Amino acid sequence: MYFCFSGCGSLSFNLSPYIVVVLCFVLFCFVFPVSRGPIVQFKLSDIGEGIMEVTVKEWYVKEGDKVSQFDSICEVQSDKASVTITSRYDGVIKKLYYDVDATALVGKPLVDIETESGSEVIQEEDVVETPAMAREEHTHQEIKGHKTQATPSVRRLAMENNIKLSEVVGTGKDGRILKEDILNFLAKQTGAILPPTPEIQTPAPSSPVSTPASTKPPPSTPKPVFTGKDITEPLKGFSKAMVKTMTAALKIPHFGYCDEVDLSRLVALRAELRSVAEGRGVKLSYMPFFIKAASLSLLQFPVLNASVDEACQNITYKASHNIGLAMDTSQGLLVPNVKNAQLLSVFEIAQALNRLQALGAAGQLGTAELSGGTFTLSNIGSIGGTYAKPVIVPPEVAIGALGKIQILPRFDTTGQVIRAHIMKVSWSADHRIIDGATMCRFSNLWREYLENPASMVLDLK
Template sequence: MLAGARSVVGRVLPRAVVRAGAGGLQAQQRTLHWTPVACKKVVPFLLADIGEGIAQATLLEWHVSEGDHVNQFDPVCDVASDKANVDISSRYDGKVVKLHYEVGEMAIVGKPLIDIEVEDDDDGETDEGASTESATSEADATAESPAIPEQQGATAGPARTGKVLMTPAVRRIVRENNIPIEQVVGTGKNGRVLKEDVLNYLEHGAQPAQAPATATTVGATASASMGQQQATATTGRGLAEDQTQPISGIQAAMVKSMTAALKVPHFSYAEEIEMDGLMEARQTLRAMAADSLKVSYMPFIIKAASLALEKYPILNSHVNEECTSVTLKAEHNISVAMDTPLGLVVPNIKNVNNKSVFDIARDLNELQELGAKNKLKTEHLTGGTFTLSNIGVLGGTYLGPVIVVPQVAIGAMGRVRKLPRFDDNDNVIARHIMEISFSADHRVIDGVTIAKFSNEMKQFIEHPLRLLAHLK
C-alpha cells in the first residue's frame, strides 16, 4: 500500500433483496455497512539545519531503538557538529521502524535520521474542498518538515492574510491551544502549516530570525570508541601499525579555528602576579559561600579581568573579517577554555560585568559539569568577547595562547608556584607566584594597551579588597 493511502474495511451487502409473499413482491432495503480502519504510514524524520551552514553532524548517541514507541518531544538522539552538541527531539507520536545511522557516523542535514510509523489520520486528512493528495505529494510535504533541534525556535515570518492551509487535525490543535496562526511559519508545500510547525511554536514560541553567532568551541567527537582512538593517537601508546584517522569533530574544528586565528598577527605579553593576598581572601569567602558552592581562583581572576576590561574596553571587542571595523561589546562574556572527555571547548560566562564572584563561581561550575557530560549547547559556546585559559592546572607556566577570532585578546594563567622574592627591606621571603601570558591582535591592539590592562588586572588580583569593593 502506498504511504499515506487510506483503507476502508467492511461488508458490502446487496442493496435490495426481493421476496415473494402473500402481498406480492416486497423489497427489503439493506444499507451499506462499513467500518473505517485508520491506516498507518511511515514518515522519514530528517536532520534539520542546526545552524551556521553545517552540512553534516556526527551521531553521538541514540536515545531510541528500532521498535520503540516515541512521543512528541521525546529525545531521539544527540548529534555534534564542529560547533556544538545538539539534542534532537521527536515531532511525532509513533513507532521507530528504522535508524539510518550508527553511532559515530556522519548524519547529513536534510536526510532521514529515523523512520517513524504514525497514524495516517494524524496529518493525512486534507482541507475541506481539497482533493486527496497522492503518496508522492505527501512524501514531498514530509520532506519539507525536518527534525527540529531543541536549541532552535520557530522563526517568526510576516503576518499572513487569507486562508491558511492546514489539515483538520492541525486546525484542532490550533483551536484548542488558542494559537495565533499568523505567527506560525508553515514549512509544508505551498506554505502549508504542518503539525510539527504548530508543536514547534508551542514549544518555543515565535522568535525573530537572527544571524548565526560565531561559536567559540572546537566541538566534540563522535563516540567513546572514537575518543579512545584519539587518546591513543595523542598519547602515543603502542601502535602495532600505522593508522589513518579522519579529521572530524574536535580536530576538524581545530583546523578551522587555528587556520583562521593564525592569519591574525599576534603579539604576546607576560607578567607575574603574587597570589598570597587572593589566597587568603579566597579562604574567607569560601567560608561564607554555600556548602555546595565550589569557589576556585578562577572566579576571582575572571572578575578581575572584567573590571580591567571596563577601563580598556577595546580588549572586549570583535573585529570583522576584513578588519575594517571593531565592535566594542557592552557585555563581558568571558570564555573559559576547558578540557572535556571529548576534547577542548571554550564556553563563556555571560554578563560577567554584572555578576559577583559567587555568581561567576556558580556559572563556571555549571559549565564544567555540562562539559564533563558533553552536554554544552550552542548558547554556552557562542558570543564570547574575551578568553581566559587556565593551563596551570596541567603544570604550565608561560605560553603563547592563540586568539579566538573574532575576539582580539586572550589571557592564559600558569600554575601557582612558591618562589623566593625580595620584600621592601630586601629580605628574601616566600611568595606564591602565578605567571600570566596575553596574546592580542596587533592590527587593533598595541603593546601599551595590553601592558596597562595587565597591570590593572594584576592590581585587582594582588589586592583583593579592591576587587571586592567593585563586586555587584
C-alpha cells in the same frame, strides 16, 4: 447465554456475558485492525552556524520503540557543539538510517517514524532541502511589521504558554521559529536552565578545571596498543573545528606580553570564602576572581572586548562580557563562556562555572555555551606549566593563559624574604588594533585587582 453447535451431536454449553464481550472484542480487532498513521521521514534539520554534517554519537531509541513529541532520539556532534535531537511526532520508530559514529547530513533522514492515526503530521524538516517553502508546510503571520515563520504546532505551543512569536528569535532556516526556540524562551522567562538532556551528573570535587593550586592525581589512561600498522582516520567533530579556527587565527598578527601576579592575598580570601560557598552548594575556585577582575578591567579597556570583520575594516565593541574558559574535556579543547560577566557577582560566576564544568564532564556542552564569546582565559596551569603562547580565538582580539600557582621567595617592603603565591600570565592580542601599551595597562589593572582583591569591592555593581 446458551450456545448449541449443529453437526456436533448434542454438544452445547453456557457462556457468561463477560466472555462473550471479550470474544467479540478480539474478533473486532482481527476484522478491523487498529489503523496507524503514515510513515514519515524525520530529517536532520538545519541546526545553524552553517553546519552541513554531524556525527551520530549515541542513539536513545531503537527500531520498534514508541516515542512522543520532545522525546530524545539521538545525540549528534558537529564541529561546534553536541546537540540532542528530539522527536517532533508521536509514533513508533521504524528505521534508523545511521550507525553510531556515522556521518549524518543536514536535510537527510535520520529515522522513519510511523505516526499515530489522527496525529498532526507536518514535514517540518523538509525546509532544509527545499529553499522554497510549501504553503502547506508553513504559515506566516504578520506581527509588528514583519513575518514570523512557524508551523501550526509551534504556534499552538506558543499560544498555550502565552508567548508572542514576535518576541522569540528563530534559529531555523530563514529565521524560522522551532519548538526548541519556544522552550528556550520559556526557560529564560521562568529562570529555569534547560540542559541538553534530562539529567546532568554533578562532577566530583576533583572534576576538570579545578584551582591552579590544587594537586590532582595524573589521569588514568589505557595502555597503548601497538599494532605495527599506520592508521589513517578523518578529522571530525571538535578536532575538525580546531583546524578551521586555528587556520583563521594564523592570519592574526599576535602580540605577546607576560607578567607575574602575587596572589597571596587572594589565596587567603578564597580560603575564608570557600566554606561559605560550599554551604550554598557551589565550589569556589580562583577562576571566578580571575574572570571578574578581567571584566572590571575590560570596562576600562573596551577595545580588548571587541571584534573585527574578516577584512579588518570595521571594529565592533561588545556590550556584553562573555568571557570564555578554555576547558580540557574528553572531547578535546572546548571554550564555553560565562555570559554577561559584567553583571554577575563572583559567586554568580562560580555558579555559572560549576554548571559549565558539569556539562563539560558529561560531554553535553551545546551551542549556547560555546558561542558568543568576546574574551578568553585559558587556565593551562590546572594541568601544568607556567608560561604559554595562547592563540586568539577569532573573531575575538585578546586571550590570556594562566600558569600554575607556585610558592616562591619574594622580598617584602622591608626587604625581608617571604613566601609568596606567584602565578605567571601570558597575554596575546591582535596587534592590528591593540598596541603593546594598551595590553600592558590592561594587564596592570587586572593584576592590581587580584593582588588587592579588596579593591574590587569599590567597582562591583
